[in-house]
Amino acid sequence: MNLIMHLRINADRVIRLLLLGYLALVFFFIFTPIVTSIIFSFNSERFPTIPLGSFTWKWYQTIYADADVWEAAKTSIVVAISTSILATLIGFCTAYTDFRYQFRGKNSYLVLALLPPTIPLIILALAMLAWFSRLGISGKIWTIVIAHTVLCAPFAMAVIRLRLQQMDPDLESAAWNLGASEWAAMRNIVVPFTKSAIISALCLTMAVSFDEFAVAWFVSGLNKTIPVIILEILQGNIDPQINAIGTFVFVTSITLVIIAQLFFILRSPKQPTHV
Amino acid sequence: MTWRLPVIVWQLLFFVGPLLFMIAMSFFLVKNYRMVEAFEMTSWIKMFGKGYFWDSYFFTLALAAWATIVATCVAFPAAFGLAFKVSDGTRRWIIFLLIIPFFTSYLVRTFSWYVILAESGVINNILGYIGLGPYTMLNTRFGTMVGYMTLTLPLVIILQTLSMANVDKNLIEAAQNLGAGRFQVICKVIIPSAKVGLIIGAVFCFILSFGDFVAPYYLGGSKPPTLSILIIDTTKSGQQWPRAAVVAVMMTTTLMIVAFTAIKLAYSKKT
Amino acid sequence: MSEPQIVFENVIKRFGDTVAVDKMNFSIEQGEFLTIMGSSGCGKTTTLRMLAGLETPSEGEIRLAGKRINEIKPSDRNTPLVWQSLALFPFLNVVENVEFGLKMRSIQSHDRKQRAMKWLERMEISEFANRPVAQLSGGQRQRVALARALVTEPPVLLLDEPLSALDANLVVRMQGVLSRLQKELGITFVYVTHSQSEAFAMADRVVIMSQGLIEQIGTPKQVFREPATRFVAEFVGSNNILTGIISKIENRKLHVDTEIGLVIADQSGHDDLATGNPVDIVISADRLNLYSLDSPDEADSSSNKYRCKLVSEEFIGAIVTLLVETENGTELKIQKQQKDLDKDLSNVNLETGQQLWVSWPGESVYIVPAKQSAKFVSPNSPTCPPTFSTG
Structure with a gap:
């Protein structure tokens, strides 16, 4: 009996180690392309392979000197910022509606609001471009903003809804009860309470918009965004510029995501209870 | 109503509107390289009559199905380890790490794989030192699958981990007390309890792979083209938008059937 | 002629098919400490919420100081409520919580602060004025909630099981605080509870409700004997x-x-x-x-x-x-x-x-x-x- 227990415990340990090893392998697979791209962005060889060439800033200098990249970066930033504001606004409305109201057709409403991410981007891209052309508004920067907002609003909704979940539903009623109009309660209670989630949502939607290429590629017309530039370079020859741009985009997005996470995780620092 | 109306109007105008218009567009005609609004089956008949459409259709379906099976199987041991073999704090950190890939350009990651898998790429160079290869990995199904995994694996692992971490630990202990072995616990307790999360992970994997054009194009060599590549080819290099719309409608319909069936399966009582 | 301060006349409240409050008739005199008591789901909280304007009666009329208030928005009533959950605003500190009602009435910042501090002193918690509410003990938070409700000097204070989260010793102490406060201020307290001891210890009159109906209204002694x-x-x-x-x-x-x-x-x-x-x-x-x-x-x-x-x-x-x-x-x-x-x-x-x-x-x-x-x-x-x- 004792021996069997002993074997079992040993087997447990081996299985644990095997699983953790496997996990490391999976992580290796997931992070290999990311790390590779960062490394090669500093590599002097034209065709990125090993052994590595010497360290260089060449590719960064190339993109720094490239007016098209600058133009695209500007477009990307404008689109990402506008998208994040619009998408967060819409996400907030949806989350608040779900939190506060019960009504007939609520399920259909939520499906309508949350469905976009389940539609393949390429289909959304096709449909959006066709629709904008039909309305005669295609090729403008703000058509990318609209398309990205549709895509990003559900993410904002999810983040803000999770935060609202933690709000005592009496809080808003308490504000009315103390003389706040619906608007005043919204401004003074609901918005401050969800502030951390709103910032998270702004960052997340900005990051998604900053990375999105399929819809932007179709809809953008002449206003290319950074991912569209990458796509176009990709269609040409092997060009380590991509790694430089990619690293730049990666750093931007990751900064946004980390800010979002910080606000989300650190929203309510545990305070010592006063004795 | 103040809060509901703007969202409804927005979604109808810029989400439902485009999708409905796309369906309508599949019945339009193209005359003299210009689209004419009509209600004709022409594009449908044309597309359905073409062998290459059906080749693409079943090829895409098979690829996405394979991706789903591979991702589910590859993710499961990892998610299992994350759910049961690490502390809650570690798990939170690892999930945070798994979120990072979502925010790195998928295009750049694909390009990295291109460089790694190429005939004179990183892997073949390494293998060359020990006298192996070179192997052709680009422009094969393997290449496509690597791309698909890059796209879907983090999400599938996250969804599987979350669903398994929520399995009632008492249930597992009860099963062990009743003398169930490891394998039995996994098959009879953990998988049925985490079923919804596992299936949702698989569905997302299917949707993403089915709609992706980057991996099959740049890593798979587009032979034959998948449906999404077909859409791009039809629209970017011609004015055959109605035909592209036909493909898109077929894709959406297929996805809806798959998702609906899977969700019914996920929530059915029988295991 | 003067009618009682608060009058419920044939008030009915339905939620869908269920009747939460059925044909309610009673009145509350100015300065009275009235307790509404009953088991959960008997309609006592609904009654209180109707008084605060957070629910609208389906039928009948509620009058406050002779005026029909059915249609008046909660923000225009000045019938502050002390919540069971206290509903203190977690991102505001103590004094900001207390000031809230005054701020909503557009009172100048300086004046606001002074009046809030006066109430904090009265509730003996002025030393915590700049603390976040999360740092206070249960009893202290209770006092913040009371100060926040009373700072606008309302004619009526509504209390919804405010003591249910406190431990037994504190409950007895807060009962004393509430009784004394009510006598000193001379305003009407409408107090909802399921606890007999709370009701009998403080109330001038008790309303006992069951399944949306009033079973009895009387002094604690009448109800008991x-x-x-x-x-x-x-x-x-x-x-x-x-x-x-x-x-x-x-x-x-x-x-x-x-x-x-x-x-x-x-x-x-x-x-x-x-x-x-x-x-x-x-x-x-x-x-x-x-x-x-x-x-x-x-x-x-x-x-x-x-x-x-x-x-x-x-x-x-x-x-x-x-x-x-x-x-x-x-x-x-x-x-x-x-x-x-x-x-x-x-x-x-x-x-x-x-x-x-x-x-x-x-x-x-x-x-x-x-x-x-x-x-x-x-x-x-x-x-x-x-x-x-x-x-």
């Missing part, structure tokens, strides 16, 4: 309730056949009862006496006297609660001051299973005509802990 319905008798947990039929009326005494035998009660106030009427008999637990079997008859002149055996004994402070079982198996509850019990049973060493006499005088028996109560007898009447104290 003269329950209007069987529901009230059962809800006020310190009662013994027997069911029977009047077998004889003689010398203004009712002879009632009950499950424990013949019980004799005074007829006063029940001239309409006749032989054959079914009635419920209510004897509050502190009216029952216990004697040892060998005590002389003269020691007890009560008309009602039964053999019983002791089932259990429980001490809460100076109060003893005893359960005895009569010969047919009916349990009776007795609550006594320890010293009274010692006097009556001086020669007995109480132990479980002991045979005793239980008795009570005829005038302590309260009759509830059964036809009146039949409608309200709920299949699963609430069980209340015997926490009533006369102190």
Whole structure:
């Protein structure tokens, strides 16, 4: 009996180690392309392979000197910022509606609001471009903003809804009860309470918009965004510029995501209870 | 109503509107390289009559199905380890790490794989030192699958981990007390309890792979083209938008059937 | 002519198909401490929320100071509520919480601060003014909630089970604070609770509700001694309730056949009862006496006297609660001051299973005509802990 227990415990340990090893392998697979791209962005060889060439800033200098990249970066930033504001606004409305109201057709409403991410981007891209052309508004920067907002609003909704979940539903009623109009309660209670989630949502939607290429590629017309530039370079020859741009985009997005996470995780620092 | 109306109007105008218009567009005609609004089956008949459409259709379906099976199987041991073999704090950190890939350009990651898998790429160079290869990995199904995994694996692992971490630990202990072995616990307790999360992970994997054009194009060599590549080819290099719309409608319909069936399966009582 | 400060007239509130409050009629005088009591789901909180404007009556009219308020928005009423959850704003500090009502009334920042501080001082929490509310103890938060509600100097304060989250010691202390505050301010308090001890300790009048209906309105003493319905008798947990039929009326005494035998009660106030009427008999637990079997008859002149055996004994402070079982198996509850019990049973060493006499005088028996109560007898009447104290 004792021996069997002993074997079992040993087997447990081996299985644990095997699983953790496997996990490391999976992580290796997931992070290999990311790390590779960062490394090669500093590599002097034209065709990125090993052994590595010497360290260089060449590719960064190339993109720094490239007016098209600058133009695209500007477009990307404008689109990402506008998208994040619009998408967060819409996400907030949806989350608040779900939190506060019960009504007939609520399920259909939520499906309508949350469905976009389940539609393949390429289909959304096709449909959006066709629709904008039909309305005669295609090729403008703000058509990318609209398309990205549709895509990003559900993410904002999810983040803000999770935060609202933690709000005592009496809080808003308490504000009315103390003389706040619906608007005043919204401004003074609901918005401050969800502030951390709103910032998270702004960052997340900005990051998604900053990375999105399929819809932007179709809809953008002449206003290319950074991912569209990458796509176009990709269609040409092997060009380590991509790694430089990619690293730049990666750093931007990751900064946004980390800010979002910080606000989300650190929203309510545990305070010592006063004795 | 103040809060509901703007969202409804927005979604109808810029989400439902485009999708409905796309369906309508599949019945339009193209005359003299210009689209004419009509209600004709022409594009449908044309597309359905073409062998290459059906080749693409079943090829895409098979690829996405394979991706789903591979991702589910590859993710499961990892998610299992994350759910049961690490502390809650570690798990939170690892999930945070798994979120990072979502925010790195998928295009750049694909390009990295291109460089790694190429005939004179990183892997073949390494293998060359020990006298192996070179192997052709680009422009094969393997290449496509690597791309698909890059796209879907983090999400599938996250969804599987979350669903398994929520399995009632008492249930597992009860099963062990009743003398169930490891394998039995996994098959009879953990998988049925985490079923919804596992299936949702698989569905997302299917949707993403089915709609992706980057991996099959740049890593798979587009032979034959998948449906999404077909859409791009039809629209970017011609004015055959109605035909592209036909493909898109077929894709959406297929996805809806798959998702609906899977969700019914996920929530059915029988295991 | 002046009508009471608050009037409910035929107020009905429905949520979908369920009726939360049914044809409610009552009024509250200016300066009164009124407690609405009942088990959960009886409509007491809905009543309070209608007063605050957070629910709108489906039918009927609510008047405040003679004015119909059904349609007035909650923000325009000045009927602040102290919430069960307290609903303090977690991202504001103590003084900002208290200032909130004033800020919403566009009062200047300086003035606002002064008035808020005045209330914090009054509630003895001014030292915490700049703390986040999360750092306060339960009792301190309670005081913040009170200060926040009272800072606008309202004519009415609504309280929804404000003490339910506090521990027992603190509850008693806060009851004192609330009572004193209400007397000093002279404003109306409408206080919702499911706790008898809270209701009886503070209220001028008590409204007892069940399933959306008012069962009784009266002073705590009336409700306790003269329950209007069987529901009230059962809800006020310190009662013994027997069911029977009047077998004889003689010398203004009712002879009632009950499950424990013949019980004799005074007829006063029940001239309409006749032989054959079914009635419920209510004897509050502190009216029952216990004697040892060998005590002389003269020691007890009560008309009602039964053999019983002791089932259990429980001490809460100076109060003893005893359960005895009569010969047919009916349990009776007795609550006594320890010293009274010692006097009556001086020669007995109480132990479980002991045979005793239980008795009570005829005038302590309260009759509830059964036809009146039949409608309200709920299949699963609430069980209340015997926490009533006369102190």
